[in-house]
Amino acid sequence: MAFKATKTRVFIVFLMSYVLIACTWWAYLLFQKNNELFNVKKDLLKKELLLEGTYNKDSFVESVPYLALEKKHSRQLRMIISEALVFFVILTIGILVVTRGLRKEVALAQQQRNFLLSITHELKSPLAGIRLVLETFFKRELTEKQRKKLSSNALKDSERLQELVNNILMAAKIENSYHWHREEIDLAQLIKSLLPRLKQKYPEVNFTSAFSQKVSSIKADQMGITSVILNLLENAVKYSGKSDKINVSLKQDRNNLLLAIEDNGIGIPDNEKNKIFEKFYRIGNEDTRETKGTGLGLFIVKEIIKAHDGNIIVKNNTPKGSIFQVSLPTT
Ligand code: ATP
Ligand code: MG
Numbered sequence: 001m002a003f004k005a006t007k008t009r010v011f012i013v014f015l016m017s018y019v020l021i022a023c024t025w026w027a028y029l030l031f032q033k034n035n036e037l038f039n040v041k042k043d044l045l046k047k048e049l050l051l052e053g054t055y056n057k058d059s060f061v062e063s064v065p066y067l068a069l070e071k072k073h074s075r076q077l078r079m080i081i082s083e084a085l086v087f088f089v090i091l092t093i094g095i096l097v098v099t100r101g102l103r104k105e106v107a108l109a110q111q112q113r114n115f116l117l118s119i120t121h122e123l124k125s126p127l128a129g130i131r132l133v134l135e136t137f138f139k140r141e142l143t144e145k146q147r148k149k150l151s152s153n154a155l156k157d158s159e160r161l162q163e164l165v166n167n168i169l170m171a172a173k174i175e176n177s178y179h180w181h182r183e184e185i186d187l188a189q190l191i192k193s194l195l196p197r198l199k200q201k202y203p204e205v206n207f208t209s210a211f212s213q214k215v216s217s218i219k220a221d222q223m224g225i226t227s228v229i230l231n232l233l234e235n236a237v238k239y240s241g242k243s244d245k246i247n248v249s250l251k252q253d254r255n256n257l258l259l260a261i262e263d264n265g266i267g268i269p270d271n272e273k274n275k276i277f278e279k280f281y282r283i284g285n286e287d288t289r290e291t292k293g294t295g296l297g298l299f300i301v302k303e304i305i306k307a308h309d310g311n312i313i314v315k316n317n318t319p320k321g322s323i324f325q326v327s328l329p330t331t
Pocket of ligand 1: 167231235236238239263265266267268276277281282283284292293294295296297298299322
């Protein structure tokens with residue numbers, strides 16, 4: 001695919017370059033022919049005047065017929081130059097538009113291929129895990145402790161599958177201009193109800209929270225906002241050390257609710273801070289590559305927040321890590 005795209009790009013660039021060179025050549029030829037024509041007409045005029053006996057070498061270039069001839073010549077010259085310029089500008093814009101479109105398409109195809117690869121892997125490993133657990137249950141006599149350990153592994157794998165399916169469904173909804181249900185939501189209460197689930201899932205992580213006393217409720221889509229919170233918290237865990245601290249805070253700022261999720265993890269380089277919200281984008285360094293994911297999470301988060309007229313920014317935490325700050329309007 002990449003080879004095919006490069007070939008197409010080379011072909012387009014070759015074609016456009018040929019057209020550009022050919023046009024420059026034709027413009028040059030026209031320019032020359034116009035000059036030649038002017039010289040021929042000038043000679044003819046000279047001969048005509050000589051025959052009439054009115055030719056005067058010194059005053060020839062100031063004579064009315066010569067001046068008319070010169071005026072016509074320079075008008076044609078201007079026309080050739082301006083036509084060539086317009087053509088050149090149109091062609092350059094055309095080349096830029098075509099190559100940009102092609103580049104976008106190649107990037108999208110690349111992203112989709114990455115997505116397919118990661119999704120296949122993401123589906124395969126938990127499924128294999130669950131299968132292994134079930135096979136062990138069938139084949140071997142197990143102690144209660146072993147049964148509990150295996151069941152908990154299978155449960156974790158099925159949770160991973162569920163999260164993945166939820167993200168894919170949410171992304172599909174966003175793409176198909178999903179109609180968000182607006183209902184009154186107590187965000188503090190929603191976060192409080194989600195935190196125990198994460199604490200249970202990641203017992204080694206130190207989750208802390210801070211909620212301001214007076215926080216208004218918002219009119220929002222419960223499923224969407226839940227997906228935002230879970231995706232941000234899962235990321236905070238995924239890109240931090242196991243025993244790191246993750247803090248969730250919620251406060252009111254005039255007509256907005258400010259939700260911040262802070263971690264002390266690997267952090268995000270400044271040049272990646274915007275890109276991480278693109279669909280299927282994952283930071284390509286060694287730290288991230290070790291973790292699993294599809295690059296859908298933050299795309300979903302950003303789209304949901306946008307649909308709620310809010311916004312999300314990412315900042316550096318001190319001494320290390322990131323802060324994802326979401327602001328949602330309350331009115
Ligand atoms: P998915 O969420 O779809 O399973 P993912 O976590 O890789 O996969 P996103 O949640 O969209 O995808 O995040 C995109 C990228 O942004 C991640 O791959 C990671 O490189 C970076 N990132 C996101 N959150 C953090 C964070 N808290 N700390 C450091 N890097 C982060
Ligand atoms: Mg994620």
